Amino acid sequence: MDKPAFLAACRALLGEPHVIADEAGMAPYLRDWRGRFTGRALAVLRPADTEQVAAIVRLCVQARVPIVPQGGNTGLVLGSVPDAGGGSVLLSLSRMRTIRQVDAVNRTMTVDAGVILQQAQEAAAAQGCLFPLSLAAEGSCTIGGNLSTNAGGTAVLRYGNTRELCLGLEVVTAQGEVWSGLRGLRKDNTGYDLRDLFIGAEGTLGIITGAVLKLYPQPKATVTALAAMESPAQASRLLSIMQDHCAASLTGFELMSAFCLQLVAKHFPALQQPLPTHYRQYALLELSSSESEAHAAGLLERALGAALADGAAQDAVVASSAAQSRGLWDLREHIPLAQAADGKNIKHDISLPVSSIAEFIAATEPQLQAAFPGCQLVCFGHLGDGNLHFNVAPPPGVAHEDFLRSQGAVNRVVHDSVAVFGGSISAEHGIGALKRDELARYKSPVELTLMRAIKAALDPLGLMNPGKIL
C-alpha cells in the first residue's frame, strides 16, 4: 500500500477532518513539550473511539506503518513524538475524552484514555471522591499518558504511582484487537498481570484506550507545614518521625535545598519565604485528615514537636490558613519555573532507597564539583518516595548553553552514582527516546533480554512506538 492509498484508507476510517497531513496542522503534535525536538510523521490521526483505534492499528499492520500514540504530549523524555524518519503515524487520543462511569460505591471511575487528568479529578470530586494523582501538567496531560508513563507526582507517598491507581485497562493490541480488561476489582488473581505490563510501557506494547481508576474518600481537611534542617540526613529522619506519628495521614513530603529557595526568591520575589533563609534544607509537609481540621492540625503539631525535640528539624512553621498553605506549595511548585527562568540546566529524575539519599548526595556532589568546579546543584523532590530532581546548573559566569555540552559527562557522574546506591535513572518520567541509551547502559543483560522477549512477543512487527524504551 503506497502513502496516498494508506492516507485514503485512514480518511475512510476516521473521516476527512481527523487525518491531518499538512505541516502546519501536524506541527503541535510533532514538537516535544520542552521544545528540544521535532519529529516527522506521515499523518496525525485522531480516532473518535476504541473501535477506530483498533481499525487504524489493523490498517497500520497491513501497511507496515509504525504508530506513535500520544495523549497530552507533556512527556519529558521524547516518548510521545515520532523520530525524524517521517514514516510513522502519530495517533492522538485527544478526541477520546469521555468519563464513561463514576461508581462512588465501588470507588472507581472508568474513563477514556484521552481524558485530561484535571477533568478526571473534577469528575471524581463531583461525586464526593478523590482521584489523587496530581502533577504539574494536570491541566493538559491525559490519563492514557499518565498510565503509559506510570506518572508520579506529589501524592505518591500516600496513594502510589499511577499504576497503583488503576484497576483495569482497555488496550488495543499490536494486532489491532481490543483487550477489554476494564475490571473494577481490588482482587483478581486470574493469570498474568497484563495491566501492569501495559502500564509504564510507553505505548510500545499496545495502545491504552480506557481505564478503571481507583477513587478515595475526599479528606475533610489538609494542613501544611514547612520545616528547616541542616542536612538531607535530618530530612530523612524527619520523614521517619512524621510517618511514625501520622502513618497514611502524611500525604506529602517534599525536599527543597536552600539553593532552590534562593532561585525562587530571585525570580519570584513576591512569594513569601516564611522561614529564615540560612538553613541548608527545607521540607514541605502535608497532612490530610478524614476527621477535621483540628485533628490534622493537632497531629501535625505533635509530630513536629517530636521532630524538633529529636533534632530532626531545627525550625518549622505551620500554615494557619488555606492561603498560607497555598503559599508553601507555591514555593515548591515555583522551583521548576525559577530554574527555567535562570537558564537551562542538566536534569536528572532519579530515585534511591530513602535510607541512601543523604549518603548519595554527600558522595555525588563532590564528584560533580571535582569534574565541573563551581557547578550548582538544584536538588529537590519527593523525598518521601526517594525521588530527587537532581539538576545541575552551570558555575556562575558560565553560559548555560555552553554548560549543556557537558550533559553526557554530567549524566555519567550522576547515573553512575545512582547505580552504586541501587537507585533508578528514571523515577517518574520514563525512558522514551531520550534515555534509551542510558537504559541499555544500566540495565542488566538478563533484564534487557526479558524486556526484548516481551516486546517481540506482543509486538512482533515492531510497529508500536518504535525507538522508545528499547
Place this chain on the structure above:
Amino acid sequence: MDKPAFLAACRALLGEPHVIADEAGMAPYLRDWRGRFTGRALAVLRPADTEQVAAIVRLCVQARVPIVPQGGNTGLVLGSVPDAGGGSVLLSLSRMRTIRQVDAVNRTMTVDAGVILQQAQEAAAAQGCLFPLSLAAEGSCTIGGNLSTNAGGTAVLRYGNTRELCLGLEVVTAQGEVWSGLRGLRKDNTGYDLRDLFIGAEGTLGIITGAVLKLYPQPKATVTALAAMESPAQASRLLSIMQDHCAASLTGFELMSAFCLQLVAKHFPALQQPLPTHYRQYALLELSSSESEAHAAGLLERALGAALADGAAQDAVVASSAAQSRGLWDLREHIPLAQAADGKNIKHDISLPVSSIAEFIAATEPQLQAAFPGCQLVCFGHLGDGNLHFNVAPPPGVAHEDFLRSQGAVNRVVHDSVAVFGGSISAEHGIGALKRDELARYKSPVELTLMRAIKAALDPLGLMNPGKIL
C-alpha cells in the same frame, strides 16, 4: 540424559541429602494442602541458595525436565504440586529462609523466597515495623508462594495484595539465569514491569528466589467492632460510611452471614457471640491508629454512630479489650474451621465490584436454590475488597460427598453469575491446575492469546510449572 544421570547431576549440584527420590520422603511435597490430590515427581530438590536454583534450572533445561516450584505448599488450587505424570522435579525453596536485610529507614525488608510469612512479620516487628500481609496459613506459607499467588488475606483493604507489598524481585528465569531486580525503590520507571509479571504467575514464567518487601509503621492501637444488619446492601453502605469517616484507618472489614455464625456456634460453642443472633448479616470492623487507643476508639464510635443513625447498621458492639477484640476475630477465623467440621462444601473465591455485591448475592442465591433446592450458602469474606468466599453446602439431609458430585454444575451457576456482574472467579487463591479450565472458559480469547504469547516468550520450552494457569 537418562533419569539416573539426571539425578546424579542433581546430587552433584545440591549434595546427596537435598535430592529426595524415595516415595516416603517425597510424599509430603506431592500431596496438596487440602489432601485432594497427590502428584508424582522424579525427585524433590532442595537448593540452598539462588545460585543452586539457577544451576538446577540450567540442568533441567538441558535434560528437558519440567520444574514445579514449591514454597509452603499451602495453596488451594493445586498450583504447587506436580501432575500425576511423574516426569517433573519438585523444587522446594524451603531451605532458603534468610532474612537478608531489614532497612527500617527505607521501610523495606529483603528476604529469601523460602522465608515463612510469620518469620517475615516477626523480623519486621523486631525493627519496629509492620509487614502487613496476614492470612490463615501464615505459620507455614512462604513469601515466594505469597508472591507467586499474589496472596490476599485480611489486610488488603488498607495495604493491598502481596503485589502491592513488593518493591523488587530476584528471579531465576526459565533459562536458568538470575534476574537481580532487588530494588528498594518506590518509584522506578525504567522499562516493563517484570516484577508484577512474575508476581501472580504461579511459577509458570520463572522462579522467584528473593524479594524486597514494603514495611509500614506499626500502628499504636487497633480497635475492633462487630456490627449487625439485615442485608449485604446495608453492609456495603456501612463500608462506605466507615471509609468516609476513617479513610486509611479502616484496616479490616469482613462480612459474615448469620448462617456462618450459626455454623461457628454449632461447632465452637465456647466462642462468645456478642450480638443477638437474629440479624441476617454481620460485619467485623477493625480500625488502626498511629496516634493512640483513645483516638482509634473515638473515631470508631463516631463512625459507628453515624452508621447507626443512617440505618446502615442495626446494632453494633465495640470490643473493650484486646481479649474481646481477639474474640471477634476468632468468630471470623473459625468460619473455615466450622465449615470443615460440618463437612465438605463447594467453595468459590470470587470478587466483584463492591457496588455489585448485594445485587450479585440477590441474583445468584435464587439461581442456586432453583437448581439445588435447599442448598445452604456459606457466604463470608473481605467485603472491603469485594472478595467473597461464596461457598455452597448441601441441603440438610444430603450427604456432603453426594453433593460434591454437583461441583461442576454449582461452579457454573456461580461463575456465570460472577461473569455477568464483572467479577473474578479467583480473587486471591489463583488458578493453579484446579481452575485452569474455568479460566479458559471465562477469559476472552484476546487475553488468553496475550498470556500465551508471554508464556511462550519467557518459557519457550514450557518447563516452568506446566499445566498451571494456561
